[in-house]
Amino acid sequence: MAVALVKERYQSKVGEVVIGATAAEGGTRTSVIKVGGDSTLPFLHFEGKVENRAAIAMEVTDVPPAWNDVVKSHFGDVINDPVAWAKKCVEEYNADMIYLKLIGANPEGENRSPEECAKVVKDVLAAVGVPLIVIGCEDPEKDNEVLAAVAEATSGENLLIGIAEQDNYKSITAAAMVHKHNLIARSPLDINICKQLNILISEMGLPLNRIVIDPMIGGLGYGIEYAYSIMERARLGSLANDKMLSMPMICTVGYEANRAKEANASAEEFPGWGDLNDRAILWEVLTATGLLQAGASILLMRNPEAVKLVQQNIADLMEMNA
Amino acid sequence: MALTGLEIYKQLPKKNCGECGTPTCLAFAMALASGKGSLDACPYVTDEAREALDSASAPPIKAIKFGNGSVMGDETVLFRHDKTFYHPTTLLIEIADTLSAEEVQAKLDEIKSLEFDRVGLHYTIDGVAVVDASGSPEQFAKAVAQVAAGTERSLLLLSNNADALQAALPGVADRKPLIGSATEANYEAVVNLAKEHNVPVIIKAEGLDALADLVEKAQKLGYKEFVLDPGARTPSQTLASLTHCRRLAIKKKFRPFGYPVIAFTSKAEPLAEITEASTYVAKYASAIVLKASAKAHILPLMALRQNLYTDPQKPIQVEPVLHTVGEVNENSPIYITTNFSLTYYSVEGEVEASKIPSYILPVDTDGTSVLTAYAAGKFEPEKIADVLAKSGVADKVNHRNLIIPGYVAVISGKLQEISGWKVIVGPRESSGIVSFTRAM
Numbered sequence: 001m002a003v004a005l006v007k008e009r010y011q012s013k014v015g016e017v018v019i020g021a022t023a024a025e026g027g028t029r030t031s032v033i034k035v036g037g038d039s040t041l042p043f044l045h046f047e048g049k050v051e052n053r054a055a056i057a058m059e060v061t062d063v064p065p066a067w068n069d070v071v072k073s074h075f076g077d078v079i080n081d082p083v084a085w086a087k088k089c090v091e092e093y094n095a096d097m098i099y100l101k102l103i104g105a106n107p108e109g110e111n112r113s114p115e116e117c118a119k120v121v122k123d124v125l126a127a128v129g130v131p132l133i134v135i136g137c138e139d140p141e142k143d144n145e146v147l148a149a150v151a152e153a154t155s156g157e158n159l160l161i162g163i164a165e166q167d168n169y170k171s172i173t174a175a176a177m178v179h180k181h182n183l184i185a186r187s188p189l190d191i192n193i194c195k196q197l198n199i200l201i202s203e204m205g206l207p208l209n210r211i212v213i214d215p216m217i218g219g220l221g222y223g224i225e226y227a228y229s230i231m232e233r234a235r236l237g238s239l240a241n242d243k244m245l246s247m248p249m250i251c252t253v254g255y256e257a258n259r260a261k262e263a264n265a266s267a268e269e270f271p272g273w274g275d276l277n278d279r280a281i282l283w284e285v286l287t288a289t290g291l292l293q294a295g296a297s298i299l300l301m302r303n304p305e306a307v308k309l310v311q312q313n314i315a316d317l318m319e320m321n322a
Numbered sequence: 323m324a325l326t327g328l329e330i331y332k333q334l335p336k337k338n339c340g341e342c343g344t345p346t347c348l349a350f351a352m353a354l355a356s357g358k359g360s361l362d363a364c365p366y367v368t369d370e371a372r373e374a375l376d377s378a379s380a381p382p383i384k385a386i387k388f389g390n391g392s393v394m395g396d397e398t399v400l401f402r403h404d405k406t407f408y409h410p411t412t413l414l415i416e417i418a419d420t421l422s423a424e425e426v427q428a429k430l431d432e433i434k435s436l437e438f439d440r441v442g443l444h445y446t447i448d449g450v451a452v453v454d455a456s457g458s459p460e461q462f463a464k465a466v467a468q469v470a471a472g473t474e475r476s477l478l479l480l481s482n483n484a485d486a487l488q489a490a491l492p493g494v495a496d497r498k499p500l501i502g503s504a505t506e507a508n509y510e511a512v513v514n515l516a517k518e519h520n521v522p523v524i525i526k527a528e529g530l531d532a533l534a535d536l537v538e539k540a541q542k543l544g545y546k547e548f549v550l551d552p553g554a555r556t557p558s559q560t561l562a563s564l565t566h567c568r569r570l571a572i573k574k575k576f577r578p579f580g581y582p583v584i585a586f587t588s589k590a591e592p593l594a595e596i597t598e599a600s601t602y603v604a605k606y607a608s609a610i611v612l613k614a615s616a617k618a619h620i621l622p623l624m625a626l627r628q629n630l631y632t633d634p635q636k637p638i639q640v641e642p643v644l645h646t647v648g649e650v651n652e653n654s655p656i657y658i659t660t661n662f663s664l665t666y667y668s669v670e671g672e673v674e675a676s677k678i679p680s681y682i683l684p685v686d687t688d689g690t691s692v693l694t695a696y697a698a699g700k701f702e703p704e705k706i707a708d709v710l711a712k713s714g715v716a717d718k719v720n721h722r723n724l725i726i727p728g729y730v731a732v733i734s735g736k737l738q739e740i741s742g743w744k745v746i747v748g749p750r751e752s753s754g755i756v757s758f759t760r761a762m
């Protein structure tokens with residue numbers, strides 16, 4: 001008996017965003033990354049087109065980060081040099097993009113000037129051929145200055161910059177518009193705020209295909225289920241032609257997963273939890289693979305071992321299915 | 323799934339004779355739809371109508387129970403935000419019958435240690451799958467007997483050979499194992515064996531068309547305690563098969579697929595295997611058979627399962643009453659937090675680690691985190707002061723110091739004013755509590 005399968009016909013698809021620009025397109029990237037564009041739920045090739053493979057951007061910081069040793073130990077000395085670090089991520093770990101965080105800008109830390117920050121971005125751009133995602137130090141006022149400088153200095157590179165939030169989106173949106181970059185729009189696990197912010201940003205004139213949604217996530221064991229459901233609803237919304245929810249989604253996987261106690265506590269401390277190294281890798285992996293099933297398009301990750309496993313998961317799921 | 327009154331009415335004799343106790347067939351149908359009365363009250367319903375109504379009112383996916391409290395299936399939605407997922411994926415760890423008795427014992431010991439405590443929840447592995455790798459019924463039966471004697475957990479006996487199942491099952495039938503797999507080649511023997519011992523059985527075929535046929539044939543043997551295996555063994559195809567089965571069961575009420583579905587991993591390396599299995603936990607596997615058995619590998623998968631099967635309407639909460647950590651005394655510090663279980667246990671774990679006997683007072687914030695509660699107006703100074711006064715902790719300590727979460731430092735002044743207690747702003751993350759207490 002031939003079973004009549006249920007194949008959904010969706011009205012629309014996820015919007016596609018292109019990150020990076022080659023020389024021909026006015027930038028200097030050797031390759032660009034396209035995300036989104038899918039006309040089905042994640043990896044259901046049998047009913048629609050999975051247009052682009054989900055991408056992994058590896059996290060690099062301008063000054064050495066306060067990360068746990070499990071992750072840091074993979075990088076050794078390069079952690080002190082964003083340029084060498086970014087190169088290692090691309091050449092050794094096949095990162096699709098670099099996610100550069102300019103934490104050195106923080107007024108309570110090194111308080112680097114916008115010009116210094118822009119230079120780091122330029123240096124990283126010169127060292128790797130993949131597209132860049134750049135965010136500031138999460139001090140809203142400082143970030144407005146820093147990202148304006150970065151956007152200008154990298155005009156034409158078609159970066160993905162962030163973070164625009166409901167109460168601080170104007171100046172970064174303007175910077176993205178003027179210098180032709182893409183923008184991360186972050187909302188706190190809330191569909192309505194997410195849509196509202198996208199409306200505000202697009203009203204300023206930034207086209208929808210230049211926005212990526214950061215829905216905010218919780219890591220594995222720490223609220224991932226909220227993100228999972230919000231993202232699943234957003235994905236269904238975009239397939240149902242809700243234009244203000246139709247952008248690809250980006251997830252701060254490395255950050256959230258590595259905040260978890262389970263990614264940090266040793267086996268001596270918690271014998272019941274087993275070996276820390278593998279546990280920490282899987283904590284980041286399952287945060288990523290879980291959210292891939294909810295519709296994540298860009299995963300921001302840290303641990304190279306975790307990256308490798310998630311790359312494999314994505315490749316496996318990109319095989320056709322019936 | 324509930325039927326509407328009209329759907330029931332269509333199946334009734336429409337005599338309007340009133341013998342059922344309601345004046346009309348329609349009124350009777352309405353009463354049934356709202357769960358009042360029983361179809362038996364109508365003497366005229368046909369057997370066909372009864373069958374149709376029974377099967378239409380059956381849940382879209384049958385609940386299948388086995389072993390030590392394992393329940394699979396009985397799910398009603400495709401997306402957890404539509405309501406909730408009910409029966410967390412049953413995780414079974416494989417033991418091959420080709421292992422030596424010592425190796426089996428070592429594996430059983432490892433499986434026994436798979437119990438985890440985190441954020442106030444206790445997780446245990448569900449069961450063991452004994453796999454016929456030897457091809458010898460005697461050896462399979464022997465391994466099954468050893469495993470059954472060595473674990474209390476649920477059992478799955480897995481062989482495509484009816485003779486092996488026949489050899490192994492009778493000795494452990496009282497443990498109500500799941501058995502499998504019934505295939506095109508052996509289904510009569512295997513399903514009849516399952517029926518005889520009243521245990522559930524896996525129906526396995528290559529692909530969904532073949533599976534639907536085989537289920538229908540197996541049902542004709544007069545048995546319905548089934549678990550499905552669509553035979554897919556690659557991640558992408560397994561995801562597709564799991565999705566098809568769930569959709570057909572829920573959206574179409576396609577009866578042959580109205581059973582739980584079991585998934586098998588294809589990866590051998592443990593981290594890769596857990597990565598693969600995570601996809602099946604998210605997307606509809608009612609059970610997964612795993613090779614990995616180390617704590618560090620199983621805990622993350624169990625955490626994902628626990629998270630995705632949490633009811634979205636009800637965050638897990640702790641009782642908003644005064645809690646104590648250690649042998650408290652009149653000098654014990656008092657920590658204020660929320661009753662969201664994740665928040666509470668993050669704090670409790672660190673307070674415990676500080677080795678200082680302490681009080682923790684979780685404020686009822688409807689189970690929301692510190693900042694979520696604060697943003698939603700559920701963690702206001704007035705409320706905290708009130709909870710503090712009602713807790714009676716003032717009579718238990720001889721100081722008047724409160725420690726509040728660093729994220730709500732802004733409320734400290736007002737809280738101090740209203741409560742009359744000295745408010746100390748703690749660290750933002752609970753991980754800072756130990757060093758914070760050292761500095762105090």
Ligand code: B12
Pocket residue numbers: 188189190193216217218222223226637657658659660662664665668669689690691692693694695696697698725726727728729748749750751752753755
């Ligand atoms: C998951 C989440 C939700 C979930 C709720 C989950 C829940 N049960 O609480 C949902 C989606 C429902 C939600 C809703 C809202 N949220 Co919300 N949410 C989050 C998110 C992503 C994680 C929160 C969480 O679970 N944290 C984990 C727990 C364990 O953290 P915690 O309670 O703070 O506890 C830690 C520390 O505070 C410390 N600690 C706790 N107690 C104590 C006590 C002492 C003495 C000490 C020393 C330390 C300490 O220990 C813990 C571990 O370090 C955060 C952003 C983020 N990533 O943090 C936003 C966030 C908290 N939400 C926010 C907002 C604004 C909201 C909403 C008001 C708006 C909205 N988004 O719709 C609503 C309110 C809903 C309502 N009316 O109840 C804002 C709050 C902004 C602010 N600074 O006030 C945040 C920060 C996001 C943001 N950046 O804008 N949210």
Ligand code: SF4
Pocket residue numbers: 334335336337338339340341342343344345346347348350363364365366367
């Ligand atoms: S007894 Fe049956 S036929 Fe008669 S009114 Fe009731 S439902 Fe209708």
